Amino acid sequence: MKTTRLATTTVLLWLAMFGDAFAVSTNRVYSSGIFVLGFIAFCALVVVVQLIPAIMTLWGMLKGAADNAKNSAKAEAND
Template sequence: MKLQILIQTLLILLFAAVSTAFAVDTTKVYNSGILVLAFLGFCALVIVVQIIPAIVLMVGSIRSMIKTMSQKELARGKAKN
């Protein structure tokens, strides 16, 4: 049993060491230009601007749920008394 675990461990370590040989070559220089960066920045800006109203809506709905739940609890408390 220990021999099997040892063999499995050695195979995992071997495959982990070999996987770095197929990594991407990072010696190339970024060469796209300012227009590509401006376009990507504009896309990121559109996404952020769309997220802001979604967050505001979510916070408002959570507040209304909490308010409704607390009103129900108050009504239950008055009914018991």
């Protein structure tokens, strides 16, 4: 049974290699225009502007966690 399944799988995969590839033709030059590029640039700007507060919040959380760990280590040393 395993031999039959292996042979069938091998033959089917071998036959699948000879099928047509449904790839896109690459002979067309990019010609979307300035408005599409401007829109993509605006979207990228929105993403970058939203990353700034996220990074600042993450930095504050890490500083707070480090200070908290430092204070708890001092409190344990005083006990």
